[in-house]
Amino acid sequence: xxxxxxxxxxELRDLNERIKAAASEPEMDAFYTGLLDEMMNGLxxxxxxxxxxxxxxxxRNWFITKxxxxxxxxxADIYNNIEYAPYVENGHRQEVGRYVPAIGKRLVRGFVxxxxxxxxxxxxxxxxxxxxxxxxxxxxxxxxxxxK
Numbered sequence: 140x141x142x143x144x145x146x147x148x149x150e151l152r153d154l155n156e157r158i159k160a161a162a163s164e165p166e167m168d169a170f171y172t173g174l175l176d177e178m179m180n181g182l183x184x185x186x187x188x189x190x191x192x193x194x195x196x197x198x199r200n201w202f203i204t205k206x207x208x209x210x211x212x213x214x215a216d217i218y219n220n221i222e223y224a225p226y227v228e229n230g231h232r233q234e235v236g237r238y239v240p241a242i243g244k245r246l247v248r249g250f251v252x253x254x255x256x257x258x259x260x261x262x263x264x265x266x267x268x269x270x271x272x273x274x275x276x277x278x279x280x281x282x283x284x285x286x287k
Contacts, residue, residue: 157283171213174275175206179215182264186217189256190227197221217257229253 183203190198197219206215230253233246 168208170275170279172206172208174272175213175215177275178264178268178271179203179206179217182217182260185260185263186256189254189260191254191256197224197227200224226251227254228257229255 180203183201186201187198190201192198200221201217201219203218204216206213208214230251232250233248235246235249237246238244239246
């Protein structure tokens with residue numbers, strides 16, 4: 140019978156330990172929250188770029204919350220605390236002929252279309268997310284395999 144010789148499995152044992160360590164709940168939690176925070180920062184940048192600027196007040200008041208875990212779900216919010224933000228986002232009706240002192244003119248249109256800065260940014264994020272998540276997951280697995 141042929142002899143296979145001796146094998147040293149210490150590298151396989153080391154790999155197993157690295158996988159166990161990387162797959163621990165705190166490590167996975169840190170990975171997922173970091174991933175979501177990075178995605179939300181990109182979303183915030185995109186939304187601000189698409190937000191129309193008059194004096195910059197609306198653009199400066201976009202904020203995000205830090206990612207957090209609730210049960211099995213990770214969650215973060217993006218919001219704007221300016222009261223007229225929903226009207227700029229979604230559009231609004233207005234009274235034709237009404238004089239507006241702030242702009243010094245009378246209104247001529249019955250409906251103003253929304254700018255959809257949040258909606259469009261979310262669509263872009265949704266499109267880019269699979270590739271982004273794949274890249275980050277591969278980097279994470281690579282670090283785990285190398286023991287870094």
